[in-house]
Structures are given as C-alpha cells and as structure tokens.
Amino acid sequence: MRKSSKFGFLALLLLSLFALVACTNSDSSSSEKDGNEGETEKEVVTTEEGKTVISFWHAMSGAGQTSLDAIVADFNASQDKYEVQAEFQGSYEESLTKLRSVGGTKDAPAITQVFEVGTKYMIDSGFIEPIQNFIDKDKYDLSQLEENILNYYTVDDQLYSMPFNSSTPVMLYNKDAFKAAGLDPEKAPETFSEVIDAAAKLKTDDMKGFSMLTYGWFFEELVATQGGLYVNEENGRAGDATEATFNGPEGLNAFNFLDTMNKAGTFGNFGTNWDDIRAAFQSGKVAMYMDSSAGVKGIIDNAPFEVGAAYIPYADEVKRNGVVIGGASLWMSKGIAEAEQEAAWEFMKYLTTPEIQARWHLETGYFAINPSAYEEQNVKDAWEVTPQLKVTVDQLQSTEPSIATQGALISVFPESRQQIVTALENLYQGMDAQEALDAAAEGTNRAIEIANKTK
CATH class of the missing domain: 3.40.190.10 (Periplasmic binding protein-like II)
Incomplete structure (x- = not known):
C-alpha cells in the first residue's frame, strides 16, 4: 500500500462529485456513440510503423516506476502491433481525480491503475469495460492467477479489473x-x-x-x-x-x-x-x-x-x-476505440506472464499475480538469499477465502x-x-x- 496525506480532502471531493459523475457519464457516452453536437470519432493514434498507440496512466514512483517503464519498453519491443505509453499521474488519488474529467469518453486513457479501495467507485462510475468481457471472448485461463488476489477484484462472479501491484x-x-x-x-x-x-x-x-x-x-x-x-x-x-x-x-x-x-x-x-x-x-x-x-x-x-x-x-x-489484498489493479476504459481496447488487453496479458511477474516481484517487492512466477529460477535464487519474501507469499496463499478476506467494497x-x-x-x-x-x-x-x- 502507498501512503497519502490527501485522503481526507480528496474523499470529500469524491463525495461532492458523485452526483455530477452519475448524471454526466451516461450522457457523454451516448453523445459519443451517436455523434451528437457535432462530435466526431477520435482517430486511433498510430506510430510511423503502424503500431496502435495507447496511454497507460499509473501512480508508480521510485523503484516501481523504474521497473514499470522498463517492462513497458520491453513489451513495445516484443511485437509490432501495439505501443504502450506509460504516463505517471501522481498519487492514486490524483490519478483518479484526473480520470473523472475524461472517464467514459474517447479521451480517456486505455488503461488506468486504481488503488484497491477505488474498486467500488470504478464499478459504479460507468467509466470502464469489465475485463471479464475480454476473458470470456479470449477464453483466457484465470486459474493461472493467484486466487486470493483475484477474489478482491471479483464482484458478482465478474472480474472487473486486472490485478497488478498487490501487497498485504x-x-x-x-x-x-x-x-x-x-x-x-x-x-x-x-x-x-x-x-x-x-x-x-x-x-x-x-x-x-x-x-x-x-x-x-x-x-x-x-x-x-x-x-x-x-x-x-x-x-x-x-x-x-x-x-x-x-x-x-x-x-x-x-x-x-x-x-x-x-x-x-x-x-x-x-x-x-x-x-x-x-x-x-x-x-x-x-x-x-x-x-x-x-x-x-x-x-x-x-x-x-x-x-x-x-x-x-x-x-x-x-x-x-x-489477509486482504492491497495495492492496485488495471482498469480498461469504456468509450475508446476497439483497437485501443485490444491493445490494452494484450498488454495486460503480457504483464501476467510468469517471466514478467517474477521480474516485477523481485524489482518491487509486490506479489506475483501469477504464482508460476515463483518457480522461475531468479525468484528461487532470491528467496534463498532473502527467505523473508517467501513468508509474505505463504501468508497470502494460506489465506482462507471468505467474505472477510475478500475485502469490503464501499465507494x-x-x-x-x-x-x-x-x-x-x-x-x-x-x-x-x-x-x-x-x-x-x-x-x-x-x-x-x-x-x-x-x-
């Protein structure tokens, strides 16, 4: 978890904006789809090589940002269809405040990192496309991911966002x-x-x-x-x-x-x-x-x-x-082009691979959301030197799934x-x-x- 000195102020701001968000979000979405008031469809941005470009808003700083930037660069170099642009937006609260101004519209970032206690707000906001839709379409195997992490972000049997930086x-x-x-x-x-x-x-x-x-x-x-x-x-x-x-x-x-x-x-x-x-x-x-x-x-x-x-x-x-999982997850925007959503989904899948999760775990200390990462040799070697890291994983994996350990949802x-x-x-x-x-x-x-x- 990350600290914040702005919880009190921004929480009050959140409350004052709820009515505005609820009233305006559906209007902006329908306007965008129907082309009301002269709006035109935003063109998908591509590179000179024809790669679809997407924005990824995040709140990682320090070692987390260094690791994330390198992972994004490696993803961009690994294929010739997509380019992710990682953009630091400040703290979790600051990033969420910025998202409210563009959420649910074609100007929203394809991916936004949101802290776990923002889950209820994001589901209610109308800003997002549930990840479950892509999981079902792609027949993506969720069983490869850590159950006690998935539990938090699963609501009514739907996974709304992709877990990313998880801690307890x-x-x-x-x-x-x-x-x-x-x-x-x-x-x-x-x-x-x-x-x-x-x-x-x-x-x-x-x-x-x-x-x-x-x-x-x-x-x-x-x-x-x-x-x-x-x-x-x-x-x-x-x-x-x-x-x-x-x-x-x-x-x-x-x-x-x-x-x-x-x-x-x-x-x-x-x-x-x-x-x-x-x-x-x-x-x-x-x-x-x-x-x-x-x-x-x-x-x-x-x-x-x-x-x-x-x-x-x-x-x-x-x-x-x-324990209840903490940290943050990645949310896909609703209202953006289909090509951008496709790029976002491919990047999310890349992040869940054992190799990338092993690297993320060792470079940042966050859990691997794909437990196969712990079988990677570099992780085994690190645990030999620092066995305390394994204690944190053992505590998570021994957690008894229940309503209590699934975590509370309030906006x-x-x-x-x-x-x-x-x-x-x-x-x-x-x-x-x-x-x-x-x-x-x-x-x-x-x-x-x-x-x-x-x-």
Whole structure:
C-alpha cells in the first residue's frame, strides 16, 4: 500500500462529485456513440510503423516506476502491433481525480491503475469495460492467477479489473532484539496476547516493543484476519453497504490490543508517515511493527540487524483467517476505440506472464499475480538469499477465502480510513476503545449515506 496525506480532502471531493459523475457519464457516452453536437470519432493514434498507440496512466514512483517503464519498453519491443505509453499521474488519488474529467469518453486513457479501495467507485462510475468481457471472448485461463488476489477484484462472479501491484501487511521484527530479550528469534509471536507479552519483554529505555502505523489499512486487516466484516451487506458485496460493522467485537479486539500496549508503555506511536515508522524500526526505536509486504526487501537491505518476517497477529479467541489484498489493479476504459481496447488487453496479458511477474516481484517487492512466477529460477535464487519474501507469499496463499478476506467494497473508503486514523489517535490519547470506534463508524455511515443518495 502507498501512503497519502490527501485522503481526507480528496474523499470529500469524491463525495461532492458523485452526483455530477452519475448524471454526466451516461450522457457523454451516448453523445459519443451517436455523434451528437457535432462530435466526431477520435482517430486511433498510430506510430510511423503502424503500431496502435495507447496511454497507460499509473501512480508508480521510485523503484516501481523504474521497473514499470522498463517492462513497458520491453513489451513495445516484443511485437509490432501495439505501443504502450506509460504516463505517471501522481498519487492514486490524483490519478483518479484526473480520470473523472475524461472517464467514459474517447479521451480517456486505455488503461488506468486504481488503488484497491477505488474498486467500488470504478464499478459504479460507468467509466470502464469489465475485463471479464475480454476473458470470456479470449477464453483466457484465470486459474493461472493467484486466487486470493483475484477474489478482491471479483464482484458478482465478474472480474472487473486486472490485478497488478498487490501487497498485504506483514509483521517485521528485530531478531537481535529478540535474542537480547531472551526470546526465540526464529519464532515470532502470533496472537494478540503473545505480541503483548513479547512487547513487554522487548521494551527498554530506548526501544518500544511494538508499533503500527496510524493508518486504516492495518486496522482493516486486523479485523479481517479474525473473520470480521468492515461493513454490512456481506462487506458490500451482496449490495450497497449502508452501515459500518467494524466497531463490533473484532474491531474492539484490535483496539484493545493496541490500547493495552499503549497504556503499558510498550507501544510506539510514530504517527501516519511510513518513512517515520520504518526509520524508527531501523534505528532500534521499536522491535516489532507492521509494514507492507512490498516494503520488506527495502527494510532488510537497510537495517543494521537481522530482520524477521511473520504473519500479522490475530485475536486469541479466533482462528487466523488470513489477509486482504492491497495495492492496485488495471482498469480498461469504456468509450475508446476497439483497437485501443485490444491493445490494452494484450498488454495486460503480457504483464501476467510468469517471466514478467517474477521480474516485477523481485524489482518491487509486490506479489506475483501469477504464482508460476515463483518457480522461475531468479525468484528461487532470491528467496534463498532473502527467505523473508517467501513468508509474505505463504501468508497470502494460506489465506482462507471468505467474505472477510475478500475485502469490503464501499465507494467512500478513503474517508472511512481517515475516520479510523482519527479513532486511533483518540485511542492513544486516552479515549475509550469502544467510544473511539463508534465515532469512526458514525462518520463512515454518514459518508456512505451521502454516497448512496447521490449514486
């Protein structure tokens, strides 16, 4: 997952634009098809060699952008029919805001990368052509892709977008600190109570025992791994959700887990910035924390001590259910030329090949959406050197498919996550756990109500 400081503002912007999107999208599509108001069909752009050119809007920066640009270049060189132009559009939120101005029209990019919590919005928007249409037409074998990744993006038995950069949370820990505290460095704590006990033993004058970024995604995962749902209507997958359910027993277990350590002085609160919590871990200010699987390799390469990787913790009274996929997927635009859609589909298929997915996994830390990639020799060699990477894959593949681990669908997820951030901050300042959760649920309910009314 990637961080964003703009969730609150852009979520409010999203709500204010829902009515406009709902009213204008179908009009622009019909105008385009019927040629109303003098509109003419946009010509397909081709290269001098006759290749169909398509735009691919993405939000990858840093190592992700470097890897993606190279993969796009290799695709363009691998055949003589299509040319993909990868265009960085800023953060996930910024890219989605730009898409709203052209979505559903002939001026939309052929492919847009959208973060996982934008799934419900994209389905409702009318901007997109479900990938399932191309899967069925091409008889593409979906069984070759990772089931627990496909589950998130499958709604009503349709795959709406192609998974791409996929990640889950993982617990990282300082093996040297474990040894110093008399704990087994090869056996990480698994349950909430075990983490609480280990945090107490790991705490020193300079080091806290455990930490978690003040970010809604991690809370969602702690609820899901207990089998809890985030919203009603079967996590928003049986119909439009109308209210939050994360303030039930599972959410309270997670808040009490954090509250116990916070009151005991064994919890380190390093705020909402990913860089800050990672720096705290690498500098020995905290012994255990939760991170994204995509960040594991970077932490291992930069920490001055041996890093352990483990599954995220779960409540003692339940069984572990697993994790919900995070990251983003690729959406195909509706309203563009058929030749552009064909080019987009061919590029998406190229991205799912084992060779490309192996490369993407090793260069970025994201999961391979095609698990055959893990059989590639370069991946096997890398896992020998960095076995922690395999732990993240094992956690994903051992996840029990269910409504809980499939993930929730609501169009106002960014705003709901901000509600959780506020609730966590209030918890750490002494507010009652249930009271803090209930306030977050009420804020989420208001946002859902507005979104449903303006849909």
